[in-house]
Amino acid sequence: MGLALVPGGTQREFDRRKKKKHELLEEAMKARTPFALWNGPTVVAWLELWVGMPAWYVAACRANVKSGAIMSALSDQEIQREIGISNPLHRLKLRLAIQEMVSLTSPSAPPTSRTTLAFGDMNHEWIGNEWLPTLGLPQYRSYFMECLVDARMLDHLNKKDLRGQLKMVDSFHRTSFQFGMMCLKKVNYDKKELTRLREESMSEIKDVFVWSNERVIRWVNSIGLREYASNLIESGVHGSLIALDESFDHNALALALQIPTQNTQARQILEREFNNLLLAGTDRRVDEGDGKFRRAPSWRKKFRPKDGSNSSSKGKDVKGMTEMQMGTSASARAMEPMPIDPYTGRMAPGSPLHIAKMANMSNQRSPTNTPQAAAQPKAGGDAQNVRTYSC
Numbered sequence: 001m002g003l004a005l006v007p008g009g010t011q012r013e014f015d016r017r018k019k020k021k022h023e024l025l026e027e028a029m030k031a032r033t034p035f036a037l038w039n040g041p042t043v044v045a046w047l048e049l050w051v052g053m054p055a056w057y058v059a060a061c062r063a064n065v066k067s068g069a070i071m072s073a074l075s076d077q078e079i080q081r082e083i084g085i086s087n088p089l090h091r092l093k094l095r096l097a098i099q100e101m102v103s104l105t106s107p108s109a110p111p112t113s114r115t116t117l118a119f120g121d122m123n124h125e126w127i128g129n130e131w132l133p134t135l136g137l138p139q140y141r142s143y144f145m146e147c148l149v150d151a152r153m154l155d156h157l158n159k160k161d162l163r164g165q166l167k168m169v170d171s172f173h174r175t176s177f178q179f180g181m182m183c184l185k186k187v188n189y190d191k192k193e194l195t196r197l198r199e200e201s202m203s204e205i206k207d208v209f210v211w212s213n214e215r216v217i218r219w220v221n222s223i224g225l226r227e228y229a230s231n232l233i234e235s236g237v238h239g240s241l242i243a244l245d246e247s248f249d250h251n252a253l254a255l256a257l258q259i260p261t262q263n264t265q266a267r268q269i270l271e272r273e274f275n276n277l278l279l280a281g282t283d284r285r286v287d288e289g290d291g292k293f294r295r296a297p298s299w300r301k302k303f304r305p306k307d308g309s310n311s312s313s314k315g316k317d318v319k320g321m322t323e324m325q326m327g328t329s330a331s332a333r334a335m336e337p338m339p340i341d342p343y344t345g346r347m348a349p350g351s352p353l354h355i356a357k358m359a360n361m362s363n364q365r366s367p368t369n370t371p372q373a374a375a376q377p378k379a380g381g382d383a384q385n386v387r388t389y390s391c
Helices: 009-030 040-051 055-064 068-073 076-082 088-105 124-134 138-146 151-156 159-164 171-186 191-200 213-222 226-232 239-244 250-257 264-281 308-335 352-364
Strands: none
Touching (some): 040 055, 040 068, 068 088, 076 088, 124 138, 124 213, 213 226, 226 250, 250 264
């Protein structure tokens, strides 16, 4: 009771408990205790501090999960029922965290090289508050935070997750997201290494693949296109997209900058400086002969016929064959025996030849001089539309 009356006492109690939880985890890791042998308090501390699950999930885990063995054996349905995790991305987060910790602590499991993710260095708060803004995608922060997306989840998100749960409908933004993830892979998900490379490239043209959206905007300002630089805010343009996506060229950047096509001077400046940037700060190189940077083949080219030169002639041949087949079939029908009505001895009404004969007779008559003209429909030029009557 006295502790609660002391100013700051509640905060000191919170810090003391948090320190004790860290000590539990440090002891388990130092003793190389397999995750299945962790006790309930250690599992709860891990779930809260390293996985970064919300308090209500931690409370449910404290009540229902008493050891690491129970936690690692939970199925997806049991996670939803026992811990109350209904969001599919929240369950994905927990399953991946369990798999990583089992792999990290079990002597029989293959070791993982991304040990930093196990300790929460790139949790969902880092993803939402720091990583997404560096990609030029801060507008998705709230969705990623609500879904508790951390770095270990990034490689497991599919198009349905991005469009549905995370509201990333724009295809260019999804491409930007994918290349931002490739940057993390190149630095082995090491936050310290990523920070170091970004700091070293702040004042010189190097390691463009780690450039943030803000750093790209500074570069655009430096080449004399300041009036267009602000258009890159929340555009999804960042260094990894420039350095690793071979289909992203100066025209794509001009489109993102919203430089008018008639402003040829600005576009020429951008093309020259963009090519210099690729040569100085990326691994992209110019193809021999044409002097252009390598680009990924267009998706349209992937579906073009192999022999494109003969496609039109083939189409004409097919059309000619179809017409010949239609003419042949019409001739064959004309050579067929004439159907006769067995009761009247005349051509059966409704047969093709009867319809053609009646059409021919109607065409030979003058429509104004025949009394049947008033009974005939006005829009009856086609042989199939002529009404016939049995004699």
